Amino acid sequence: MGEVVVARILFLAIAALGLLAALGTVLSRNLVHAALHLVGFFFCVACLFVMLEAEFLAAVQVLIYIGAVAILLMFGIMLTRNTRGDDATSLSGPWRLPGLVAGLCLFGALVFGINNAVSPSGASPWAGEAARPSLVEREGEPAWAAERRRAVEDMGRVVGEEFLTRYAMAFELAGLLLTAALVGAVALAHRDEVGAAELPPTVEALPADSAEPVGTAAS
Amino acid sequence: MPVNALPMDLRDFLRVAPAVLLSAWGLVVVAADLARYRRRDAESRRLAVGRLTLIGVGLALASAVALFGIDSLAQSDAPRLDRLLGESFASYFSRPDGLIFFGTLASGLPTDVLNVLFLTLLGLVVWTSTAYAFTDDLGEYFALLLWATVGMMLLAASEELATLFIALETMTICLYLASAFEKSKPRSAEAGLKYFIYGSVSSALFLYGLSFVYGLTGTTYFDAIGRVLGRGGHEGLAGNLVGGAALLLMLVGFGFKVAAVPFHMWAPDVYEGAPAPVSAWIATGSKVASFVVMLKVFLHALGPWSNPSNELMGPGWLGVVVVLAAATMTYGNLAALAQRNYKRMLAYSSIAHAGYILVGVAAASVSTAGPEAAGAVLYYLVVYAFANVGAFAVAAWLARDRDGDAIADLDGLARTSPALAVCIVVLMLSLIGVPPFAGFFGKLAIFMEALRQGPSGTRIVLAWLVALGLFNSVVSAFYYVRVLKAMYLREAPSVGGLQRAKSAIAVPIVVATVVVTACGIVPSPLMDLMRAIARPMLTATTLDATAVTDATPAAGATARPRPVAWTTPSRPE
Structure with missing residues (x-):
């Protein structure tokens, strides 16, 4: 033990x-x-x-x-x-108490739910060990069992094979999705030169040494 | 360790040629805009980028038409195809299952027809986009339109839940971004943000529903899901809490994408705020693709859960969809009555049309005609999409000349552009559903399917739904006629009225008018085509054990172990 x-x-x-x-x-x-x-x-x-x-x-x-x-x-x-x-995003003053109550309620619901799922009658202890189902090959096992055993033993390979065969199209499409998101995000975040000239100088426009070095600020 | 991956047929990529072409062309457009056109003045640059995009759409359309020709030849005259393409390709194209990429995507006539439809509509939308200046990032804008279309084409072709979800996200993420492209207007950014936030929440819920379905059935293929659920027997969904939750979550996802009440809140704001061509593409392309895949999921995969107990309010999705349809068409029409803004009115009208189409979805699951009943829905979608592309081209016209989109901006159009005013009248009449225009036959076909059922408990309720639909069509006449009233009965403003429309606005309106008129006067060719493709679309069989050995004896002979999800799961229930 x-x-x-x-x-x-x-x-x-x-x-x-x-x-x-x-x-x-x-x-x-x-x-x-x-x-x-x-x-x-x-x-x-x-x-x-x-x-x-x-x-x-x-x-x-x-x-x-x-x-x-x-x-x-x-x-x-x-x-x-x-x-x-941002100070506006952290709770303060009158909202603190309701926030605390909501958090505790969520905690209570989770404890109740998980406790019920683990031991509905409350009889079995919270701590316990369960061994993974045996992965030893048996005679006459159905195809899905052999397949599952292979997937568990060698997950990286199985996932890779699936990506490059069956889900090849979905995989490529995910690449296109990320490209589209990147292109669109750059276009949306890009500020026109004309617009930038009219705006007051921002942090980027100030000399580098006057901007606060990132990450060195003490909390 | 041996690699026992399945051999992939690279010829499958030929059958998604339109999608591959469009994806690559998006990059070409971005690069060309950056490298060549950026220094030109705004007007000529817009036209040049738009023309370049249209070339890509034309290429993709040509490849889709070629595939359509090959696929129809494979069905009608296989020996001739043999001579044209050689034996190996010909036998590849005349394979009976019509699935590619290990069954994750459909191909064949239904996909080809839908691809041609998407690309034609995209061509019109791209052309409309060149009508007026609303963004400086032209290359990116057109690329996003192209990529959204790739998502739509693959979404309509998907036969499997993971592919479905990624295609859906590709489509909607491109549209979220495109709606925010009119940077000079704050409400465009608002539209993009609203669409994004509502959309990502609904996608998350949808994905949760998909994972429940996978957990319940052990497979992600539509066909295999349908067969696993079909084994459940008569009681079907009764007492199945997880199954019910999965159904409702999926309905939330689809309801959002097609803007059905009560998931419609985003639609008016987004249609109003987004640039007119983007609104057009959200209202037509994304709605058509979403409805097609909704038909596939609900009729093919979840068909056994439609109405297993033969009572409307028994366990099953039929009752929920009927309630959604009734609420959607009534709310959409009543809310549209109060609108003074042309784009908002079109948004509510498109909500109402989603309601009519949902009647068709409900009807197709109980109709005695079987899967062919879905042909009525497809016909309606085609007609609706063309009429709306034309209607939104009018919105682009308003935005170009009046920088606004109130219905009152159309005042006196009949005197300044009489021909286009007549075209707009035709579009509005088709949207109301007045014969002889195609909108009438779309509604007629859907309502006939709702009435065509055997003796069953749902019959009375669907008849009432049809009555409600007819009443709603009458209500809808009031707000469409308001557009006609503005054009014909009011005087044009003396200064700053609508200028002459250039081809970018006139062509989409005229094409849409021609389509709704032609399909209205001679409805049967399109209707027959849609009925013909509805059956293979909704019965595409996943390559399971028998189909594999039949179709590719070589692969069966080596007896490779197949991944679990590929076979119909035989797990103890």
Whole structure:
């Protein structure tokens, strides 16, 4: 039972770290720090995927959420040079109490729902280990079982094969979708030279040293 | 480790040639605009980029027509095709299943006809776009129109949920962006933002519904879903909470795309705020594609859940769609009565038309004619799309000369441009549904399908729905006639009235008029064509075990293991 104890301790440690990172995302006043905490949280989720033996999902989580989404977020913060966040977007004064109540209600609903799903009668404990269904090949198993076994054992390969054969068109189309989104976003965000000349000088127009260096502001 | 990927038939790419051409041409247009046309003055640059785009649309249209010719030849005269293309291509094109890319996309006559329709409409919309200056980013604007059309063509051809969703997103994301392109007007940005926010929420809900369907049936292919659900037996959806949730979530997604009440809130603001050609493309292209795929999903995949207990309010989607249709056409028509703005009026009128088409969707699922009943819906869609492209070309005219879009801006048009005024009259009469124009036959066909059913519990209700539809057509006459009144009974303003329309405005109006008149005076060719393509469109069979060994004996002989989702799942329920 030694490995079970190790697995449980590992889970608790990762979950605790994830919770801390999530709290840091919500509570930090500096947007860059919040984004870094978010990266930490994504990484903890990837670790949980590894513990569930979903290694491919873990790799995708790191590549897409940390590699793409979080970095895009950082670029967004840096390009707008707004590291301190907007006071108007954080709750203050009279709205704080209703917000707290709503959050607690959501928490209660989730606890109730998950508890019911895990142990409807309340009899079985919250903690438990379940082994993944056996992946050993058996005689006379149906085709779908063999297929599922292959997909679980070798997920990256199966996903890759599907992308390049059956979903080839959807895959290409996703590429077109991203191109179109990029082209359209650039066209929409692009400011005409005439319009820019009429506007008062913005942060970009100021000398570089007078702009606050991004990310060095203490929170 | 052996690679046991399935061998892909690269000839499949030939059959999506129109889509491939349009995608590539979008890049050509962006590059040419940047490299060559940017230094010209605004007027000639707009015309040059528009002409370049039209060349691409023409090429794609030519390839679609060629594919149409090949596919119809494969059905009618296979030996001749043999001589023309050689044996290997000819046998490839005359394959019976009509599916490509491992069954994820349909090809064959239905797809070809729809592609020709989309490309013709796109040509008119692109031409309208050259009528007046509303954006400086011309290359990007035309490229987005082309790419939105790629999404529409693949959406109408999709036979599988993942492909469907990505095609849907390609179409709508391009349209979100294009609606915000008139940067000088704040309401254009507002339109883009509103469309984007409502649209992304509805897409998320739609995707949630799709994932429920996948979870319930274990497959994403329309045909396989239909067969799995068909095994469910008589009670079908009864007591199936997840299935009900999936149906409702998918209805939210489709309801948003086709602007059905109560998911219509975005439509008037977006149609009003977006540049007129973009509104035209949202109202016609995206609606046609969404309705086609809605027919496929609801009649083919979810057909067994339509009305399994043979009662209207029993478990099944028929009752929900009937209620949606009734609410949509009534609300759309009543709200349109109050509009003074031409584009808003067209928006509410297009909501009302979505209601009539939903009657057709409901009718097709219970009609005794089977899948062919969907032909009435397709006919209606074609007629509706042409009439609306013409009507929005008028909106482009108003925007060019009056920089506005009130119905009152049309005052006295009959005296300044009598020929085009007559064309607009024809379009409006067709939208009302007055014989002998095509709109009348579209409504007639849909309502006849609603009445053509065996003795069943839904018969009375659908008859009432038809009565409501007729009443609504009468109501709709009032607001369309307001346009005619402005043109014929009021005096033109002495200064700043509408100038002479150039070809960019006149051609779409005239073409639309010719189409609705010709299809109205001789409705049967188009109706027969639509009925003929409705059956293969709604019964395309997924390549399952037997079809694979039949169609490609070589692949069957090597006995490669096939991925799960390809076979009809045999999992214990």
